[in-house]
Amino acid sequence: MSQSTKTVLITGAARRIGRAIALFCAGRGMKTALHYRNSKKEALELAEKLNRIHPGTARAFQSDLSDVSEIKKMVSKMGKHFGRIDILINNASVYEKNQFGKTTLDDWEQHLNANLRAPFFLSQEVVPWMKEGGQIINIADWAGIRPYADFIPYCVSKAGLLCLNTALAKALAPKIRVNAILPGPVLLPEKSTPHFKQAVIEATPLKRTGTPQDIVSAVSFLIESGSFITGAQIPVDGGRLIS
Numbered sequence: 001m002s003q004s005t006k007t008v009l010i011t012g013a014a015r016r017i018g019r020a021i022a023l024f025c026a027g028r029g030m031k032t033a034l035h036y037r038n039s040k041k042e043a044l045e046l047a048e049k050l051n052r053i054h055p056g057t058a059r060a061f062q063s064d065l066s067d068v069s070e071i072k073k074m075v076s077k078m079g080k081h082f083g084r085i086d087i088l089i090n091n092a093s094v095y096e097k098n099q100f101g102k103t104t105l106d107d108w109e110q111h112l113n114a115n116l117r118a119p120f121f122l123s124q125e126v127v128p129w130m131k132e133g134g135q136i137i138n139i140a141d142w143a144g145i146r147p148y149a150d151f152i153p154y155c156v157s158k159a160g161l162l163c164l165n166t167a168l169a170k171a172l173a174p175k176i177r178v179n180a181i182l183p184g185p186v187l188l189p190e191k192s193t194p195h196f197k198q199a200v201i202e203a204t205p206l207k208r209t210g211t212p213q214d215i216v217s218a219v220s221f222l223i224e225s226g227s228f229i230t231g232a233q234i235p236v237d238g239g240r241l242i243s
């Protein structure tokens with residue numbers, strides 16, 4: 001099937017890495033279901049930009065993914081609007097520092113619900129719309145394998161996402177391929193200090209931070225050239241995992 005007949009659902013598509021993935025997919029002629037939670041203005045502007053180039057191909061959908069009933073409503077609306085969903089990219093994520101000793105139940109729930117439970121229920125709702133097979137790409141994190149001490153709920157949520165990636169790859173083969181990308185430092189949190197950025201670069205074997213384009217390249221590879229790949233975990237991390 002050519003890319004131009006496919007529909008892709010990208011969660012957290014309004015900003016940063018999700019937006020770069022959406023621009024890539026639209027550039028390949030795919031129809032884009034652009035999920036956002038709070039970034040309404042950015043999501044609507046992105047949909048408008050994509051529709052100016054290819055009219056009627058993009059639409060933004062709001063949902064808080066920590067609420068399973070909202071996931072179900074959103075996927076149903078997307079499926080009815082586009083008639084099919086061929087690719088699901090689980091990109092949205094909560095990333096908060098939680099010091100041991102001060103971490104609350106709410107901190108745990110926020111991370112696990114958005115970063116782990118949501119990708120499962122999104123997959124469960126989307127798969128029936130993958131009428132001719134499909135793909136799921138989970139954007140995880142190298143820190144799901146080598147956790148940071150101050151981000152335990154986040155790292156555990158990403159470790160769980162890697163397990164989910166394997167389990168879904170088994171459950172959904174042979175019609176649907178499921179793979180994970182493990183970014184390293186690509187876009188640091190917006191409030192990062194120059195000192196923090198330098199420390200991150202020093203700790204990265206390739207001595208730079210990545211770019212959203214580095215993640216897009218891995219997405220592009222999986223979508224366009226990965227037809228014999230499922231259950232894979234692809235680090236795009238400048239070597240952080242081996243450092």
Ligand SMILES: NC(=O)c1ccc[n+]([C@@H]2O[C@H](COP(=O)([O-])OP(=O)(O)OC[C@H]3O[C@@H](n4cnc5c(N)ncnc54)[C@H](OP(=O)(O)O)[C@@H]3O)[C@@H](O)[C@H]2O)c1
Pocket residue numbers: 011012013014015016017018035036037038039040063064065066090091092093094095114139140141142182183184185186187188
């Ligand atoms: N940035 C990096 O260097 C890096 C490194 C390692 C891994 N990653 C992974 O790569 C992916 C993209 O990274 P990023 O930095 O671009 O992400 P991000 O800016 O931290 O978050 C992406 C989007 O997730 C959405 N989101 C958060 N909680 C949500 C919820 N409960 N319901 C619905 N949407 C929610 C937000 O949408 P709204 O703005 O619309 O609210 C947000 O814009 C993430 O999975 C991240 O864990 C990134």
